[in-house]
Amino acid sequence: MKPVWVVDDDRSIRWVLEKTLARExxxxxxxxxxxxxxxxxxxxxxxxxxxxxxxxxxxQSGLELLQEVKTRFPAVPVIIMTAxxxxxxxxxxxxxxxxxxxxxxxDVDQAVELIRRAIDESMHQDGASEEVAVAPEIxxxxxxMQEVFRAIGRLxxxxxxxxxxxxxxxxxxxxxxxxxRHSPRAEKPFVAINTAAIPKDLLESELFGHERGAFTGAxxxxxxxxxxxxxxxxxxxxxxxxPAELQTRLLRVLSDGHFYRxxxxxxxxxxxxxxxxxxxxxxxxxxxxxxxxDLYHRLNVIRIRLPALRERREDIPxxxxxxxxxxxxxLGVESKRLSDAALKYxxxxxxxxxxxxxxxxxxxxxxxxxxQQVEIGxxxxxxxxxxxxxxxxxxxxxxxxxxxxxxxxxxxxxxxVLTQTFERILIARALAHTGGRRIEAAQALGIGRNTIxxxxxxLGIDGGKEAATG
Numbered sequence: 001m002k003p004v005w006v007v008d009d010d011r012s013i014r015w016v017l018e019k020t021l022a023r024e025x026x027x028x029x030x031x032x033x034x035x036x037x038x039x040x041x042x043x044x045x046x047x048x049x050x051x052x053x054x055x056x057x058x059x060q061s062g063l064e065l066l067q068e069v070k071t072r073f074p075a076v077p078v079i080i081m082t083a084x085x086x087x088x089x090x091x092x093x094x095x096x097x098x099x100x101x102x103x104x105x106x107d108v109d110q111a112v113e114l115i116r117r118a119i120d121e122s123m124h125q126d127g128a129s130e131e132v133a134v135a136p137e138i139x140x141x142x143x144x145m146q147e148v149f150r151a152i153g154r155l156x157x158x159x160x161x162x163x164x165x166x167x168x169x170x171x172x173x174x175x176x177x178x179x180x181r182h183s184p185r186a187e188k189p190f191v192a193i194n195t196a197a198i199p200k201d202l203l204e205s206e207l208f209g210h211e212r213g214a215f216t217g218a219x220x221x222x223x224x225x226x227x228x229x230x231x232x233x234x235x236x237x238x239x240x241x242x243p244a245e246l247q248t249r250l251l252r253v254l255s256d257g258h259f260y261r262x263x264x265x266x267x268x269x270x271x272x273x274x275x276x277x278x279x280x281x282x283x284x285x286x287x288x289x290x291x292x293x294d295l296y297h298r299l300n301v302i303r304i305r306l307p308a309l310r311e312r313r314e315d316i317p318x319x320x321x322x323x324x325x326x327x328x329x330x331l332g333v334e335s336k337r338l339s340d341a342a343l344k345y346x347x348x349x350x351x352x353x354x355x356x357x358x359x360x361x362x363x364x365x366x367x368x369x370x371x372q373q374v375e376i377g378x379x380x381x382x383x384x385x386x387x388x389x390x391x392x393x394x395x396x397x398x399x400x401x402x403x404x405x406x407x408x409x410x411x412x413x414x415x416x417v418l419t420q421t422f423e424r425i426l427i428a429r430a431l432a433h434t435g436g437r438r439i440e441a442a443q444a445l446g447i448g449r450n451t452i453x454x455x456x457x458x459l460g461i462d463g464g465k466e467a468a469t470g
Contacts, residue, residue, distance in 0.1 A: 005048035034065035077118035142312035166306030169356030188232030196238035210262035240280035323362035348401035
């Protein structure tokens, strides 16, 4: 087997991968730049079994190296590594024919598994690569979003029906538009309809159209969304709320590819790719008899789950900067920026409205915040009063977030409030640990017997056995 090539200007990354590959018994060569690796090929060297390359390096980039290697040796799997884990990097990597995309910092075992898969691919497959392009407005560095990027990339050239799940405001329509825009149907229409926003009596006509005279007020023939999306993509948002009778009609369209306008008698061929989305648990709705099981299986060919914003808190600063810049551009003003404390405070909140709520907040700040730098006190009152999210990554971060929240609300005795909370939790947990025995709890905490008795009374702690029974 030919060696695996590692190309990265970061000596520490090369060292880690070299030691890992050596431990795994995999032959390797390392290069500090794309120029060095290409020079090896230019001088008649054989291509690698697998190529791992960073994107951003002095001189030629990893993407340029990817392009050159795929031009000369299309069967060589190329794994792109980058510390800049944004969608643009994923797009460029997959468009260039990359085998996989590995965000830094990476888990060594994950990297080994990926390299093994790439070696197997190069030895047993014809090297055909997946091409992908993903909407640049979908941003995220969190691992959960990286999985979404990969799924979008692999599905972009497919005609398969896709079901997108995720909470309201998480960006399901953006994913649907990305799948359409980079599919073979890209030159045809993308038509979206929110099935929950249209009255039940009108939804059938909206979807399938109607003939003149089909019902009172139908003075002319009307093309429905299926016809409007001919050759393209129809996005059915909030599919879980579709009425039962329309579920039956939709199932028939997905099954035989034909439908009838309301009041019509001639079948119309539906050359449409359907992408559906819902914030609801369709499996539960099927069990409750609210959603047809056969339609569920028709829609659930391939599923993409979008994480809630609270599951990708590390993306909040990135998204915030993006939305502030976007709002500033739309309004023709200079972009606002958040202080470190304000960013940390936002990252600790549970955004029930997800990315949409964050985008609306950034637009509000662009209009309403008094200065160019946004502090916690400049946030809307409902956010300043919001409880800190839990769990935080560590108790110190949670304490910082709670202190920021209390200070922003103007609480007079922040030290006293937090100290009481701290002592109450410590004593209550110690009592729980000792089965309520105060003397043992005091000893565990390193405080006196009289002190713990007084604190139990002052803090209103429920529990704790008297000393005589301890």
